[in-house]
Amino acid sequence: MAQDIWVLGTHMTAFGRYPDQDAVDLAAAAALGALDDGGVTISDMDLLSCGTLFQANAGMGQQVQKQIGQTGIPVYNVSNACATGATALRTVIMAIRAGEADMGLAIGVEQMGKMGLLAGGARKEKNVYEPSGRFGAVMPIDGILGTDTMPGVFAQAGMEYANDNDGVGFEQFAKVAQKNHAHSTLNPLAQYQKEFSLEEVMGSPMQSYPNTLLMCCPTGDGAAACVLVGEERFATLSREQQSRAVKISASVLTTDPYVESGAMQPDVNTLTRNAAQTAYEQAGVSPEDLSLVELHDCFATAELIHYDNLGLCEPGGAGDFIDRGAPWRDGDTPVNVSGGLISKGHPIGATGVANVYEVATHLRGEAGDRQIEGANVGLAHVIGLGSSCGVHILEKSGIS
Amino acid sequence: MQIPLVDYLVLGDEPYLQANECTNCGARFFGRRNACAHCGHREFKPVRVSDTGTLRTFSIVYRAAPTIPTPYVSAIVLTDDGTSVRSNLINIEPDPAKITLGMKVKLDTYVVGTDDDGQEAVAFGYAPV
Numbered sequence: 001m002a003q004d005i006w007v008l009g010t011h012m013t014a015f016g017r018y019p020d021q022d023a024v025d026l027a028a029a030a031a032l033g034a035l036d037d038g039g040v041t042i043s044d045m046d047l048l049s050c051g052t053l054f055q056a057n058a059g060m061g062q063q064v065q066k067q068i069g070q071t072g073i074p075v076y077n078v079s080n081a082c083a084t085g086a087t088a089l090r091t092v093i094m095a096i097r098a099g100e101a102d103m104g105l106a107i108g109v110e111q112m113g114k115m116g117l118l119a120g121g122a123r124k125e126k127n128v129y130e131p132s133g134r135f136g137a138v139m140p141i142d143g144i145l146g147t148d149t150m151p152g153v154f155a156q157a158g159m160e161y162a163n164d165n166d167g168v169g170f171e172q173f174a175k176v177a178q179k180n181h182a183h184s185t186l187n188p189l190a191q192y193q194k195e196f197s198l199e200e201v202m203g204s205p206m207q208s209y210p211n212t213l214l215m216c217c218p219t220g221d222g223a224a225a226c227v228l229v230g231e232e233r234f235a236t237l238s239r240e241q242q243s244r245a246v247k248i249s250a251s252v253l254t255t256d257p258y259v260e261s262g263a264m265q266p267d268v269n270t271l272t273r274n275a276a277q278t279a280y281e282q283a284g285v286s287p288e289d290l291s292l293v294e295l296h297d298c299f300a301t302a303e304l305i306h307y308d309n310l311g312l313c314e315p316g317g318a319g320d321f322i323d324r325g326a327p328w329r330d331g332d333t334p335v336n337v338s339g340g341l342i343s344k345g346h347p348i349g350a351t352g353v354a355n356v357y358e359v360a361t362h363l364r365g366e367a368g369d370r371q372i373e374g375a376n377v378g379l380a381h382v383i384g385l386g387s388s389c390g391v392h393i394l395e396k397s398g399i400s
Numbered sequence: 401m402q403i404p405l406v407d408y409l410v411l412g413d414e415p416y417l418q419a420n421e422c423t424n425c426g427a428r429f430f431g432r433r434n435a436c437a438h439c440g441h442r443e444f445k446p447v448r449v450s451d452t453g454t455l456r457t458f459s460i461v462y463r464a465a466p467t468i469p470t471p472y473v474s475a476i477v478l479t480d481d482g483t484s485v486r487s488n489l490i491n492i493e494p495d496p497a498k499i500t501l502g503m504k505v506k507l508d509t510y511v512v513g514t515d516d517d518g519q520e521a522v523a524f525g526y527a528p529v
Contacts, residue, residue: 120465129403129515134431136407138521143468144405144512145523146486147461152474155459160476163457163501170496208474209460209496258438261484263429265457265476 004231005093006245007394008103009038012224012357015191015345017113023055023223027109028067030223030350034105035068038227039241042069045227046101049076051088051108052349064107082296084108085224085352086253086382086390092228093251102233108354109223110347116219120149146264151208151216151299153385157268158210158301161308167319168304170210174201175322176300177215177342183329184339186370191220191345215300217341224353226360242399246360249377250282250393256386266385268302272309275391279379280311283393287311290333291375292362294355296383297340307335310381329372337362337370352390355380363396405512405523406430415509415524416451419483420444428483451507452529453479458501460494477505477526490525504529 011033013026027050035041050061061075080087085108092104120142129138142148147156162168178198184190196204196214204214234242254275259267280286287310295310297303304322307313312333313321321327327335338344338358341351359378361367376396383389404411408430410418419428424441428449435442458475473489490508492498505526512523 117463117465120468127515128517129513129519129521131403131407136404138403138405138515139513141406143461143464143470143472144488144525146476146488147459147464147472147474149461149464151463152459152461156457156474156476159459159501160457205462206460207463209462211459258427260427260482261456261476261478263431263437264484264486 003097005096005248005251006229006231006234007226007248007356007360008229008241008245009034009036009040009227010225010357010360011037012189012350012354013222014189015220015222015347018111018221023052023060023109023111024063024067026111026221026223027060027064027107030109030225031064031068031105031107034225034227039238040103040227042071044103045071045073045105047074047076047092047095047104049078049088049091049104049106051078051084051352052110053079053081053084054110054112054348060109061107080388081384081386082298082348083253083352083382083384083388083390084349085354086392087352087388089226089228089353089356089392090251090253090390093248096228096230103227103229105225105227106353107223107225108350108352110349111221112219112347113221114219118150120147147208149208151211153266154299154302155208155211156265158305160265161305161318165316165319167323170202172319172322173210173215173300173304174198174212176297176303177201179328180297180336180340180342181214183337183370184343187339187344190339190343191218192343211299211301215342217298217346220345220347222345222347222350222354224350224357226353226356239399243397244364245397246363247395247397248392249285249395250279250391252279252282252391254389266387268383268387269305269309271387271389272306272381272383275389276310279391279393285377285393287333289377290379292334292337292359292372292378293381294336294338294358295381297336297342298346300342303336303340306381310379334372337372352382355382356392356394359394363394401519402522403519405521409522409524411522415507417449417485417507417524418446419449421447449483449485450479450481453477453485453505453526455489455499455501455503455505456484458489458499460496473499475526488525491527
């Protein structure tokens with residue numbers, strides 16, 4: 001049996017826009033925050049893993065070392081689409097489980113600025129047609145053979161669920177965004193902290209039906225970090241450190257297995273279902289045991305289908321689940337009480353670490369106004385198109 | 401002169417889509433594969449894909465790169481022989497009230513552009529039956 005791993009310290013910067021700082025500054029702030037929170041220093045770290053997507057070749061981990069301490073430990077720079085942060089965490093977890101480290105630092109960071117629409121290419125006007133690329137295309141196919149844009153791809157994932165299940169439509173998807181915007185008003189770290197009515201959500205500019213602007217996550221900047229420790233070293237720590245630590249009772253990363261339609265429309269369901277099932281087995285918990293869930297609501301359509309993929313609702317019952325208010329902070333299973341990607345923000349590399357920060361903060365009872373009372377088990381989920389899915393289940397320390 | 405937008409669109413009197421089908425498990429792929437993503441087999445044969453099918457999912461795209469005309473209807477069609485195809489819905493209003501999940505559609509082609517040599521690029525889409 002592999003040894004237990006604990007989150008000893010964790011920190012995130014507020015998500016938003018940082019025109020006067022760069023990604024190294026943000027990552028360093030998150031890293032130092034996590035070290036201080038855990039009562040340890042960079043000298044205690046046996047390895048560092050740093051995740052960023054858009055600066056994947058920048059040697060970000062080594063740049064952070066220059067800011068916070070060059071101790072010569074191995075650095076793993078990782079990149080895995082929107083699952084980048086979860087991958088950084090898992091890199092440290094695997095090193096500790098392999099016996100190569102007692103303690104390590106995982107960082108996720110992204111600086112996107114006002115990047116706007118992700119994916120979807122422009123078309124050149126003047127040229128001579130020459131087939132090129134894997135499909136022998138004579139021009140970029142986005143907008144001619146369907147869409148590459150993220151709001152559109154995830155809209156289609158949601159509409160496919162609507163095709164297969166009753167009681168799911170524009171209004172159900174919009175209710176997801178209404179909830180997450182409302183939740184964000186309690187989170188001082190959220191990029192946006194403004195409540196909107198259902199009518200305002202549905203009436204905001206359409207991006208890709210059924211996703212309106214208020215149903216899409218923003219681009220932005222931010223960083224988050226976790227100090228992780230294996231149980232042998234954990235046993236040597238102070239009582240105070242142990243009582244605030246949060247146990248990682250499951251850590252899973254999956255990719256998308258073959259499905260017939262997968263090459264045409266990314267399948268975000270099967271890999272999430274596989275990751276969730278494995279995580280529930282590893283942790284020995286079931287969806288009903290979860291005090292809160294932070295899941296990957298890059299778009300409102302995505303959150304709705306993940307209610308079903310993570311087993312939070314009856315099979316096919318995601319529409320009813322949101323209609324009866326189950327994922328609201330006072331409902332059966334609070335989902336995205338941070339405001340989610342839709343309102344807290346989604347600096348891509350940071351997201352998979354920030355979700356773990358959020359869950360850990362509730363389990364410690366330190367979430368302030370947005371605290372879910374009595375939280376003892378929580379789940380953090382991210383998905384990156386391409387695809388990768390990370391699921392972590394965390395449990396309260398139980399040591400007082 | 402005409403040229404297909406992509407090489408899996410075969411032009412002629414009755415244009416059709418051509419997939420590479422795994423000779424072991426029957427999985428179909430547009431574009432080349434080194435081995436089958438489903439079973440790992442390494443032999444494929446070209447097959448003609450049915451030109452009729454049903455609408456599996458869609459989105460009406462309003463926001464795209466500046467040179468791309470919007471709104472357009474992006475769709476995934478499941479052909480009658482069980483192959484998923486990504487394309488636009490054509491000859492239909494981009495209005496959710498006019499588009500029904502599961503509706504019958506048929507392959508159609510149209511000229512999408514002309515290059516400096518006068519060569520026409522032919523694209524495909526799916527139109528309501």
